[in-house]
Amino acid sequence: MFPASRYSCQAHRCIRALKTVPTEHTAPQLYTTLHRRTCSSLSTPRITTHYTIHPRDKDPRWEGVEMERFADEADVVIVGGGPAGLSAAIRLKQLANEHEKELRVCLVEKASQIGAHTLSGACLEPSAINELFPDWKERGAPLHTPVTEDVFSILTEKHRIPVPMLPGLPMQNHGNYIVRLGNFVRWLGEQAEELGVELYPGYAAAEVLFHEDGSVKGIATNDVGIAKDGSPKDVFERGMELHAKVTMFGEGCHGHLAKQLYKKFNLRENCEPQTYAIGLKEVWMIDEKKWRPGRVEHSVGWPLNRHTYGGSFLYHLNEGEPLVALGFVVGLDYSNPYLSPFREFQRWKHHPFVAPTLEGGNRIAYGARALNEGGIQSLPKLTFPGGLLIGCSPGFMNVPKIKGTHTAMKSGMLAAEAIFPKVTAESLDSETAGLHVPEYAEALKNSWVWKELYAVRNIRPSFHNYFGLYGGMVYTGIFYWILRGKEPWTLKHCGLDANQLKPAKDCTPIDYPKPDGKISFDLLSSVALSGTNHEGDQPAHLTLKDDSVPVARNLAIYDGPEQRFCPAGVYEYVPLETGDGMRLQINAQNCVHCKTCDIKDPSQNINWVVPEGGGGPAYNGM
């Protein structure tokens, strides 16, 4: 290694810590710990080698390497091939064909195949697909399972309290379809290609490009061929630049480019911080005798206590084989650092109401993803010069319904309809080189998306009361079911999820049961089922702003919660090879791109960036 540059990096970090700590970090003890650590010890082993933390223009190994990028022009570039991005692409091409205009629409997606990074329950409300493709049935959309039974329970350790699913309650599913969202997204991809959208799976958008006037110019895809230590390999190639009049960002929940855009354009100055949950999911092939196609089961309560938001789902699919999709959601505003969402999920499966369905069955898939819970209160400004945000990235999920696909699709469609006249206009009437389309935000405010989200805005925050879950249910019963969300006030959330953890010394460790290998499983065999893989010789894409913070703060104060909230076993605290103490080991290859670490890290030190395109989970119809 290059000791000279490493030393100066340490010194730089020390100086940076002294300069920036007063504004960035709120806890005073962090400053002193950080100060002492970075200035006194050079013993923190180097963890992060990514160029976003260690810029290449100052790195001697990159001298003389060709950094020019090939650039291409499109009319619209869409980042993310999920329901929102694909619906936007499809709508744009539908309008172009209708009006007989030429429109080049390029979509980049980090998964190697469209649908491979898609994970959701899912009960799809067909409102958006009915608008996008009224003839979706003839086109073969994979909506094969209409909901036939809807069951809601409050679980206690051994028993179940049934809750009647009265019409009008948000989670009532009459008219909806149980879908394998990955397959639905793949079908949307096929429709998009038929309409002439240029889809580029396997290429991740790694950088936002800006015009000189500060408006968004487009994106650049990831570079390839960088070694694990950050140096260029023989096969190094620069990514490509895709320029567009408007760039649509549909990266899904907690996108990494969106994070940069929030800062650059101050999009979050008038909204609450987004609050999240993590959803873990498995697909099982069960005994045919237990199979009840079209049955939807939801539960709250055990194993979570009344102050931890979360619950379960179990859906019986009807696609020829006795498959069930089941999973567990835990709100990331939980306060006990010893909580492990993965292990809560595994132990929930042993409940007497759930286990019989799974007995004799086989688990065939596993995955996890963070999801939004902030609703309207957490929606940022949606448009900025040169671009806009669609889908779960800004966050249109209807939390009590636990559905976000229909609203994500509609947001993509509305964005397309707002952009279309502007990008096909004879003269580009714009103050900035990148087009600003505030009409999109207006259209959204006047649409059913807004009405729906407004009506449920107080349900999630209503859980923050002394009675926790039960208070929330009472609130929902009165104000949503009876009064339809018309109360004149809007409740607030609690602030950043990352700030909700209590120090480990104030909390009790949770005694989770060992997995039995038949119904519950260990983490590593689960991760194997997600099919996740990354090119091994590349810098870890889970970057730390400061390599010393995990041991100094996360481990010292919170007992290393990242070991527990990561659903893929990426973070491990292992003893140092020499001497006492621990170090953080990042197993980046296991990452399933759920984004939970970026959200829940109490020090907000972890910055998830995109790895080489094509890496990540290989979900099949999740």
Next chain:
Amino acid sequence: MHSNRYCNRIIVLPFSVLLEIRVKPDNSGVVTDGVKHSMNPFCEIAVEEAVKLKEKKLIKEVVAVSCGPQQSQETIRTALAMGADRGIHVEVAGKDYETLGPLQVSKIMAALAKKEDAQLIILGKQAIDDDCNQTGQMTAALLDWPQGTFASEVSLDGDKVKVVREIDGGLETIKISTPAVLTADLRLNTPRYATLPNIMKAKKKKIANVKPADLGVDLTSRLEVLKVEEPPQRQAGVKVETVEDLVGKLKETGRI
């Protein structure tokens, strides 16, 4: 009439393999619906070698051939993005694809090699989904061409090819005359990435569609798959404290 550049045409055969598979419930095969297809890693090396030879101006044209269903076109596009000049997609779908094995593929390759007047055929040494390691050898036999298999180094020398082969005992260097069949081993090269600008350019390159019947190839399989099973579950290991414990445990399980 010989010219300095003797070798005109190379055919590479990039195969797509299935990743992340599971066995079908009736044990008749593996589930292929929606499973990720990817170019076989050894075939990536083969394509890279062909493109390198073209860049050294030792050959004129690289043709990428793939046999399979619609998804094989993706594999050909990746080969085109890496530098192949044109592609040939031999359409094999449905039942025929399930029974498509090395014998059928080598018959197709032999027919195409004659049709295209190729001087070199380069393939990956084996596919990582079925591990057969037969296609290259069978193709050479059907064409009565020499073969250089498990190649870790290839150099063209007039109308001969020098091949360094990886064998159990070390390395073997042979010289064979063209036309010939080569199969690529791991250390032959490091394949380049198919970058996005090249994928975009590859969309303009031609991929011809051919049916096996057009080549006069009979696809009936001589093999019948009786059963496909998952490997047995790995049992957890047991840690012992002393040597006596170890001996005791070995005796218990009847190992000694």
